[in-house]
Amino acid sequence: MPTRPMLSQLDARYDLIVVGGGINGAGIFQAAARRGLQALLIDAGDFASGTSSASSKLVHGGLRYLKNGQWRLTLESVRERERLLREVPGLVEPLRFLMPIYRDRKPGRRLMQFGLRVYDLMAGSQRSRWLDAEAVQAAEGDLRSAQLLGAMAYDDAVTDDARLVLRLVFDGVAADGTALNYVRATLLRDGHLVVGVRLHDAVQGGARDIAATVVVNAAGALADRVPDAPAGAPLLRPLRGSHLVLPTSLLPIRHAVSWLHPRDGRPVFVHPWEGAVICGTTDVDHDGDPADVRATAAELDYLLEALQAQFPQRRWRLADAVSVYAGVRPVVAGGHDDPSRESRESAMWQSPGLIGTAGGKLTTFRVTAQQVLRAARRELPALRGRHDGALFAGERATDRLGGRYGASAAATMRADPASAQAPLAGTPYSLAELRWSLQHEAVVHLDDLLLRRSRLGLVAAGGGEALLPQIGALCQQELGWDDLRWQREYERYLTLWRHRHAPPV
Ligand SMILES: Cc1cc2nc3c(=O)[nH]c(=O)nc-3n(C[C@H](O)[C@H](O)[C@H](O)COP(=O)(O)OP(=O)(O)OC[C@H]3O[C@@H](n4cnc5c(N)ncnc54)[C@H](O)[C@@H]3O)c2cc1C
Incomplete structure (x- = not known):
């Protein structure tokens, strides 16, 4: 997708319009386009600018959901994890977890072993095992060693959440779908029937009405607030989750480590990601x-307290973090006092011409997409049979670049000069990757490039401010930004970064 389409270039009517370009909307859009529907995806901000770029980045069954009795969600998630590991290597990668077991703390070894046996059974292979204290210390020397009995080791997976969304979006575009960021939707109705959307373009201005046979509301935590939607959406309980991003130099772990918070017994974790932790x-x-x-000071203190309990070798301070980020879980309200007991299963609702979906997990986007398309089937005769093949069209890539951008994009980048392929200082990203995104991935603002096309703004010191002159020259060259536009983008990005991602000092 070299340039972002204009409202005037859209068709007057689509089979399916998806409102919300997070993981769920992108998954529904891609599946619809690949199954022969004329599909349109729109997002009020950038693709993945909502919760889907602020998750914990785990593609996982969710051990803690087992504890809450959410067997179906865990089983679905474990199956999806296995499929994604097979189908999108380079983007969804195996991640070994250690759960240390102590004489003086919960959880006990027996409970963990039972949970992990169920987890293994769901995945169809025995992968968890017990490591004694010596083996644990050889694996992760910084872990608290007093009273250490050993650790349960088990396997889950990790991804770049925003890149997973973007690959779905552009795969849907390659299958003749149309995707447009920075366009807000309100619903158009004829009585009770939803007949399309009114689109408001935040980039070029203007509005346009587009008709649709079916509209899907995949607006995440905002799904119960889409203007003019008929009643029927379940009440959502937005639950915030915050994270610290730490430099590997301070916590050079090779595995993920999970433990229970000393204050309330909730599971917390650290894991390596994009050259940081x-x-x-x-x-x-x-x-x-x-x-x-935004993450609050109280939440960040809670995370520091967790770190202190498990990695006592240094006094952890907020100033140690490279960045922070927070997202909101679009959880369907179930009336529990304790937020952590609310179900993470997805919900779907329907009214004439409209299907809504919310909740669920990053990991289970494909299940959600199948459910939505099954519900839309009666009204959409053009929908071809269920597609059970590989998630993405084209040659399967196995390396990091291919996983993140697709095999043919990776081949193009590898033809760039070696200097453009070298990682920019302190990050895993190269100018070749940034150039590809600027040319092909509907970048509207600098923050699209630094917070979602790449994750440079989360893992480079100071949001990558020191790299901005170099990146600015590339943006000006590829997007034709003049000095004034660059200055505006520069300020917009740093203001946003300081507001949402700077560790408070
Ligand atoms: C802290 C945290 C950690 C998590 N960790 C994990 C994890 O490790 N693994 C996992 O599997 N899941 C995890 N999850 C869950 C997962 O991230 C979410 O379930 C998922 O990202 C939700 O995706 P979504 O597409 O429904 O919503 P979003 O990603 O929020 O997408 C909704 C989109 O709709 C757009 N929108 C809203 N209103 C309009 C409108 N009127 N017009 C047009 N567009 C609109 C928004 O701009 C937004 O981009 C986590 C969630 C949180 C909060």
Whole structure:
């Protein structure tokens, strides 16, 4: 997709219009386009700018959901994890977890062993095992060693959540779908029947009405607030989760480590990601605007306390973090006092011409897409039979670049000069990757490039400010931005970064 389409270039009517370009909307859009529908995806901000770029980045069954009795969700998630590991290597990668077991702390070895046996059974192979204290210390020397009995080792997977969304979006576009970011939708109705959407373009201005046979509301934590939607959406309980991103130099772990928070017994974790380490997460009611989510000082203190208990070799401070980020879980309200007991299963609702979906997990987007298309089937005769092949069209890539951008994009990047392929200082990203995104991935603002096409803004010191002159020259060259436009983008990005991602000092 070299340039972002204009409202005037859209057709007057689509089979399916998806409102919301997070993981669920992107998954539904891609599956619809690959199954022969004329599909349109729109997002009020950038693709993946909502929760789907602020998750813990795990493609996992979710051990803690087993504890809450959510067997179906865990089973679905474990199956999806296995499929994604097979089908999208380079983007969904295996991640070994260690859960240390101590004489003086919970959880006990027996409970963990039972949970992990169920987890293994669901995946169809025995992968978890016990490591004694000596083996644990050889694997991760910084772990608290007092009273250590050993650790349960088990396998899950990790991804770049925003890149997974973007691959779905552009795969849907390659299958003749149309995707447009920075366009807000309100629903058009004829009485009770939803007949299309009114689109408001935040980039070029203007509005346009587009008809649709079926509209899908996949607006995530905002799904119960899409303007003019008929009643029927379940009440959502937005639950915020925050993370610290730490430099590997301070916590050089090779595995993910999970343990229970000393204050309330909730599971917390650290895991290596994009050359840094993520520490998460919290689970608290979010009372503010679901479109403006920031970690609070109290949440970050909670994470520091968790780190201190498990990695006592240094005094952890907020100033140690490279960045912070927070997202809101679009959880369907079930009336539990404790946010962590609310179900993470997805919900779907329907009214004439409209299907809504919310909840669920990053990991289970494909299950959600199948459910939505099954519900839309009666009204959409053009929908071809269920597609059970590989997730993405084209040659299967197995390396990092191919997984993140697709095999043919990776081949193009590898033809760039070696200097353009070298990682930019302190990051895993190269100028070749940034150039590809600028040319092909509908970048509208600098933050699209640095927070979602790449994750440079989360893993480079100071949001990558020191690299901005170099990146600016590339943006000006590829997008034709003049000095004034660059200055505006520069300021917009740093203001946003300081507001959402700078560790408070
Ligand atoms: C802290 C945290 C950690 C998590 N960790 C994991 C994990 O490790 N693994 C996992 O599997 N899951 C995880 N999840 C869950 C997962 O991230 C979410 O379930 C998932 O990202 C939700 O995706 P979505 O597409 O429904 O919503 P979003 O990603 O929020 O997408 C909704 C989109 O709709 C757009 N939108 C809203 N209103 C309009 C409108 N009127 N017009 C047009 N567009 C609109 C928004 O801009 C947004 O981009 C986590 C969630 C949180 C909060």
